[in-house]
Amino acid sequence: MLAAPLSGYTDLPYRRSLRRQGCFFAFTEMVDAASIAYSNSNSVELLRRGEDEEFLAVQLVGSDMEHLRMAVDHINQHEFDVFDFNLGCPVPKVAKKHAGAALGKDVENALKCFGLLASRTRFPITAKIRILDETDPAPTLELVQGLAALGARAITIHGRVMAKFYSGKVFTEIISECVKAVPDTQIIANGGIMSGFDAEELKRQSNCNVVMLARGMMGNPWLFKEVQQKENYLPPTVHEWAAEMTRHIEEMAAYYGESRGLTLSRKLVLDYLRGRGFGGESKNRASGLSTLDEFYRFRDWLLERGPAASYFVNPPPCRRLRQCD
Ligand SMILES: Cc1cc2nc3c(=O)[nH]c(=O)nc-3n(C[C@H](O)[C@H](O)[C@H](O)COP(=O)(O)O)c2cc1C
Incomplete structure (x- = not known):
């Protein structure tokens, strides 16, 4: 593969x-x-x-x-x-x-x-x-x-x-x-x-x-x-999902510099969100991220809300997340 x-x-x-x-x-x-x-x-x-x-x-x-x-x-x-x-x-x-x-x-x-x-x-x-x-x-x-x-x-x-x-x-x-x-x-x-x-x-x-x-x-x-x-295969928990996304975005900031890295990261964050039940407001917020601190606040906000409860009943097969323990 x-x-x-x-x-x-x-x-x-x-x-x-x-x-x-x-x-x-x-x-x-x-x-x-x-x-x-x-x-x-x-x-x-x-x-x-x-x-x-x-x-x-x-x-x-x-x-x-x-x-x-x-x-x-x-x-x-x-x-x-x-x-x-x-x-x-x-x-x-x-x-x-x-x-x-x-x-x-x-x-x-x-x-x-x-x-x-x-x-x-x-x-x-x-x-x-x-x-x-x-x-x-x-x-x-x-x-x-x-x-x-x-x-x-x-x-x-x-x-x-x-x-x-x-x-x-x-x-x-x-x-x-x-x-x-x-x-x-x-x-x-x-x-x-x-x-x-x-x-x-x-x-x-x-x-x-x-x-x-x-x-x-x-x-x-x-x-x-x-x-x-x-x-x-066990899909990631919501926390594991957020941890991988965070590491990816931190590496973008380290590789390209914070400003360019975060601008380039917006489409990546949208990909991480897609089909995972976080709702439309999360997409709007992701589209405006420009510093790591903003990203961390956004990530914490996502974790606090979590995906809609209905998401876990029937998640799209390719976008599954496990509920956090
Ligand atoms: C955003 C994007 C960028 C791509 N860039 C390349 C590329 O640089 N080189 C390449 O050979 N194919 C590129 N492709 C095509 C993919 O490698 C792949 O052949 C195509 O998406 C079909 O596979 P999929 O249906 O599993 O996505 C790109 C596809 C997308 C969606």
């Missing part, structure tokens, strides 16, 4: 939070080849690895051969366990540069770029793609077989086409066809895992023994334990 790269999220404090709850295989956020090539300081910051991180993959996105060459040479000066190429990002900012999922659809050029990266990186190389068609496996197979032939050690397949972004059914049959087609390359199935049950279903339906968690881990790092421990 892997933690997906999530742009704007999987920085060092985020990965540390995931790792405390059972994650081992994690990625940096996606880094843009042109920005790395020209040493943009914000992008170079994304390459920072914690001394405590035993495994870390870096993910690059881009489509310009010269930028890719410069970026891979720069990344070679750092220390990573895996070098991953993004062929699945659908966001307009990336697609308009013909990178990410747009490049993935252009199989010939995608393989040209991947071949260049494979020949220059000093790390094991992998790719993250989307399926290219919901019913016909042939286009996805062409891409997957081409990547495997160029030396991809693993290929993560998000079972939705680019036009669907992140919504709708995950087409597990296409992933399963890819598993059969490249028996020597590890296929990793991705899409729609919100609970331990979903992870088992995705494995079963796609015939994959490895899956990647993405939106399901946002505000719910305990998803790693849930997937690992299956029916023995």
Whole structure:
């Protein structure tokens, strides 16, 4: 089980939070080849690895051969366990540069770029793609077989086409066809895992023994334990939930400085709150947090109120909390 790269999220404090709850295989956020090539300081910051991180993959996105060459040479000066190429990002900012999922659809050029990266990186190389068609496996197979032939050690397949972004059914049959087609390359199935049950279903339906968690881990790092421990999993108590959120936000403040850290943390706090029965006022308050002291007061206010009593009767399966003793 892997933690997906999530742009704007999987920085060092985020990965540390995931790792405390059972994650081992994690990625940096996606880094843009042109920005790395020209040493943009914000992008170079994304390459920072914690001394405590035993495994870390870096993910690059881009489509310009010269930028890719410069970026891979720069990344070679750092220390990573895996070098991953993004062929699945659908966001307009990336697609308009013909990178990410747009490049993935252009199989010939995608393989040209991947071949260049494979020949220059000093790390094991992998790719993250989307399926290219919901019913016909042939286009996805062409891409997957081409990547495997160029030396991809693993290929993560998000079972939705680019036009669907992140919504709708995950087409597990296409992933399963890819598993059969490249028996020597590890296929990793991705899409729609919100609970331990979903992870088992995705494995079963796609015939994959490895899956990647993405939106399901946002505000719910305990998803790693849930997937690992299956029916023995006990959700966090409200106090354990608050303690993990607090540690995460404190690390954001330490990493980015209090002001920037707290601004960046607002969306994280909203994720921790989502679906957990704290009510609308908590969201309004979270959106205005700007100092650690404000956060501590907010956290104490949440603990005093607790989730609505009705929440414990029927909590959403993926957002469960145990009542404090
Ligand atoms: C906010 C956000 C940021 C993402 N950033 C990246 C990224 O940097 N690189 C990448 O390959 N995929 C990225 N993705 C896609 C996820 O890794 C994953 O493939 C997708 O969310 C589908 O899995 P899910 O249905 O379990 O969420 C991002 C998704 C979201 C929602």
